[in-house]
Amino acid sequence: MAALSIYALTGAALVGLGFFGLLAARHLLRRVVAFNLIGSGLFLYFGAAATRGAAPDPVPQALIITGIVVALAASALAVALVVAQVRAAGRATLPEEEDAP
Amino acid sequence: MSALLACLVLPLLGALAAVALPRRAVAAVLAGVVALTLVAAVGLAVAVHSGGVVRLALGGWSPPLGIALAADGLGAAFVLLTALVMAGVAAAARDEMTPQGAGPRAAFGFWPLMLLLWGALNAVFLSRDLFNLYVGIELLTLAAVALVAIGGRAEAIAAAMRYLIFALAGSLLYLAGVVLIYGAHGTLDIDLVAARDAAAPDGLALALMTAGLLVKTALFPFHVWLPPAHASAPAPASALLSALVPKASFVILLRLWFEAMPDLGTDRALLLLGVLGAAAILWGSLRALVQARLKLIVAYSTVAQLGYLFLVFPLAGGAAGAQPWTAGAWTGAIFQALSHGLAKAAMFLAAGLFMAAAGSDRLGALRGLARVMPMTAFAFALASVTLISLPPSGGFTAKYLLMTSSFAAGQWIWALVMTLGGLLTAGYLYRPMAALFAREGGEGVQTVARARQAVPLVLAGLAILLGILSAAPFDFLQIGRPEAAEEGP
Amino acid sequence: MTAALGLALDAALCALILGVALAVVAGRGVFRAVVFFIVYGLLAAVAWVRLDAVNVALAEAAIGAGLTGVLLLAAHGRLRRAEAAQDLAHGMPWSAALAGGALAAALGWAWFEMPIPVEPGPELAEALPRAGVGNPVTAVLLNFRAWDTLLESIVLLAALIGVWMLAREGDWREPLGRPQHARPGGVMAGFGRVLPPVGLLVGVWLVWAGADHPGGAFQGGTVLAAVGLVAVLAGVIRPPWIGAPLWQGALVLGPAVFLLAGIAGAVLAGGFLTLPEGFAKPAIVTIEVALTVSIAVTLAFLVLGPPEAEGAG
Numbered sequence: 093m094a095a096l097s098i099y100a101l102t103g104a105a106l107v108g109l110g111f112f113g114l115l116a117a118r119h120l121l122r123r124v125v126a127f128n129l130i131g132s133g134l135f136l137y138f139g140a141a142a143t144r145g146a147a148p149d150p151v152p153q154a155l156i157i158t159g160i161v162v163a164l165a166a167s168a169l170a171v172a173l174v175v176a177q178v179r180a181a182g183r184a185t186l187p188e189e190e191d192a193p
Numbered sequence: 194m195s196a197l198l199a200c201l202v203l204p205l206l207g208a209l210a211a212v213a214l215p216r217r218a219v220a221a222v223l224a225g226v227v228a229l230t231l232v233a234a235v236g237l238a239v240a241v242h243s244g245g246v247v248r249l250a251l252g253g254w255s256p257p258l259g260i261a262l263a264a265d266g267l268g269a270a271f272v273l274l275t276a277l278v279m280a281g282v283a284a285a286a287r288d289e290m291t292p293q294g295a296g297p298r299a300a301f302g303f304w305p306l307m308l309l310l311w312g313a314l315n316a317v318f319l320s321r322d323l324f325n326l327y328v329g330i331e332l333l334t335l336a337a338v339a340l341v342a343i344g345g346r347a348e349a350i351a352a353a354m355r356y357l358i359f360a361l362a363g364s365l366l367y368l369a370g371v372v373l374i375y376g377a378h379g380t381l382d383i384d385l386v387a388a389r390d391a392a393a394p395d396g397l398a399l400a401l402m403t404a405g406l407l408v409k410t411a412l413f414p415f416h417v418w419l420p421p422a423h424a425s426a427p428a429p430a431s432a433l434l435s436a437l438v439p440k441a442s443f444v445i446l447l448r449l450w451f452e453a454m455p456d457l458g459t460d461r462a463l464l465l466l467g468v469l470g471a472a473a474i475l476w477g478s479l480r481a482l483v484q485a486r487l488k489l490i491v492a493y494s495t496v497a498q499l500g501y502l503f504l505v506f507p508l509a510g511g512a513a514g515a516q517p518w519t520a521g522a523w524t525g526a527i528f529q530a531l532s533h534g535l536a537k538a539a540m541f542l543a544a545g546l547f548m549a550a551a552g553s554d555r556l557g558a559l560r561g562l563a564r565v566m567p568m569t570a571f572a573f574a575l576a577s578v579t580l581i582s583l584p585p586s587g588g589f590t591a592k593y594l595l596m597t598s599s600f601a602a603g604q605w606i607w608a609l610v611m612t613l614g615g616l617l618t619a620g621y622l623y624r625p626m627a628a629l630f631a632r633e634g635g636e637g638v639q640t641v642a643r644a645r646q647a648v649p650l651v652l653a654g655l656a657i658l659l660g661i662l663s664a665a666p667f668d669f670l671q672i673g674r675p676e677a678a679e680e681g682p
Numbered sequence: 683m684t685a686a687l688g689l690a691l692d693a694a695l696c697a698l699i700l701g702v703a704l705a706v707v708a709g710r711g712v713f714r715a716v717v718f719f720i721v722y723g724l725l726a727a728v729a730w731v732r733l734d735a736v737n738v739a740l741a742e743a744a745i746g747a748g749l750t751g752v753l754l755l756a757a758h759g760r761l762r763r764a765e766a767a768q769d770l771a772h773g774m775p776w777s778a779a780l781a782g783g784a785l786a787a788a789l790g791w792a793w794f795e796m797p798i799p800v801e802p803g804p805e806l807a808e809a810l811p812r813a814g815v816g817n818p819v820t821a822v823l824l825n826f827r828a829w830d831t832l833l834e835s836i837v838l839l840a841a842l843i844g845v846w847m848l849a850r851e852g853d854w855r856e857p858l859g860r861p862q863h864a865r866p867g868g869v870m871a872g873f874g875r876v877l878p879p880v881g882l883l884v885g886v887w888l889v890w891a892g893a894d895h896p897g898g899a900f901q902g903g904t905v906l907a908a909v910g911l912v913a914v915l916a917g918v919i920r921p922p923w924i925g926a927p928l929w930q931g932a933l934v935l936g937p938a939v940f941l942l943a944g945i946a947g948a949v950l951a952g953g954f955l956t957l958p959e960g961f962a963k964p965a966i967v968t969i970e971v972a973l974t975v976s977i978a979v980t981l982a983f984l985v986l987g988p989p990e991a992e993g994a995g
Contacts, residue, residue, distance in 0.1 A: 099692065
């Protein structure tokens, strides 16, 4: 259980770190990387939670694999958008939000 | 059951066909898929109307092992709305999204993306499994972002990028809540979650899922991604994005707060959702008032109109669950979602036709268009009637139900906000209307085929019809509603 | 290995993971962030092995670190001109730090408050022998929760169409990706001839073994995609055009077979996606093979990117 707590808390910290990166980073590629950190940390947390019972539960493992593939699909689209954004606007950042309340 | 299955499978099969088949075959397949799915959606609504909730355990495995689907009044109504809007958009885009009309890139991508969006929406409206809903909204998000990117210009790409960042952050917050639910209860099924033994992290799980879904529904103050995204996509795509996509995350919110975890709906949390909704109504309307381009006005109007949906939480959620006015508030919010869907699709399609005719959607360029395109201008006006909530439109019924509930509940402040919102709506729609119906202008514009002009008119007409025939849909929307059974008229 | 040693190993691994993640988020330079992210993915795969989740470890290494890393590196290579853009907002973004910190703290708190559930233990143990495959993760992915997996394979397709929508109008009829030029007789060309047969074997093995051992369509498909990409880089295979019938067919084969099998279940076995007990194994293997083909082609196309003309910026 102690080992599981280590992994779960690492996962929680990764989620926080990734979320910080997603909000704070300006370079779009960095934001894509941060998004992947959040997902990966969340899965680690989930994996640790699934190993607590008497027998390991395969359902979370399957969900995590699904989640990893979905994250890859989203990352691929995001990365292609970054490249297109640089090509169209010449910079790898988004124009500042004009409508922030 | 077969109608439910057809609603799920047909759009996805159609999307695969649209990718794999040669161009000439795609048009025929497309017409067939749209027609059949529309029939299936009607069939599903009829089945729910006559026999109550339609349930399906996928693969023959019942929860917690497998994934359950169910079509209740709420789900079936949104499946039907989706089918109507999709059919309209398909008809309107048939001549536009061709290699000659929009270029080979857009002509290739639009159709499979539209069908993927359709399949994802139906999957979300019918699923009873929290993780399956996650996969569904991810499919929805990627298809929606790709539809924005079809726009092609720099502003469309930046809008798509911002949309994706917000949507992915929202997805992960939602997923974090799902992880906490499964970690504590070992199930993802909404009905089993409703029957769970409460655990300490449940509140956090609901908060995380809600936060994520609010971002995806573009509720104030998470709305900043929506106007540029909806304004820079091609008009048929904008119609789908504005009319349907935010409704998917809203339906999941309803399922969470009313079906899975109604016990956690504290007054303060419900009030917060209502306040954000009210802020969205006012802020979105004010922003719409100062825009110079028609598509941006219509997009900010979506931000405002989505705000009305969230009044359902303080009026019908939590301890208010079994009060006499909750059925009205619940139905009013869903009526609002349905009539806004129809009217907004009509508005964006009309805006697309105005742009095709005038070459721009700046208000100055639209002057006098009503004389050249009376049918489209009339459709725009009819859709405006629904958004301003004048009788006898569906929007009127929606706001009437919400207002009477807020008086009955003693929460008259929401009625005040809605009145103010109605006035502001009239204000921001007056400007494009004044331009369209101006006495001068309208010379030298491109002509638009009558058949294309008919589509927005039909959709706007359906939004009015929803108000005229409001009695039957009212009963329909109660089917499968958690408290509906133990409640008086 | 004693418990104490194991615990020390876990703690060291997690400290390393966190250190690398910190370098990803806060380090200078986007290139370094990407490289550290790949290192991070490999360490995370080790963590999954420690958690007894070899299926996930394979997926994390192949997809999370490998393919995502390749995507990010390839994109970075094309962004050099924009490198001057600032990485992080000016100063310390306190609101972002607060949000991230609160999220981490909330999840940490929830960990200690979370009860251990009883479900779905008994139902799962009872159903597994009827699932048709010995690997419980594969049973969940392709039988119990097949609808998730079906939608997920379509998510990949949606992403690919989205990537293609980012092609420039004039480039639509060009081959996928940037034009590749491998020197004949160079290292890449040699590599490209030796690696594919080996990788092909590994990929096929992962799919085949996935029925009863760790592995499966997604892990195997990723390896096959990598094989294809190396072959393209080496000039052994030329990337196709959008609309080439055979390739478009390969893209949709997996989801199509999966959907049709699901419909067959509805017609013959009484329910959508129902696999009758005697047919479960052959049905799952058929679906997995078809899925692998589509996953491999889709992933490879995702990495290649939208079609681009020679000499385009």
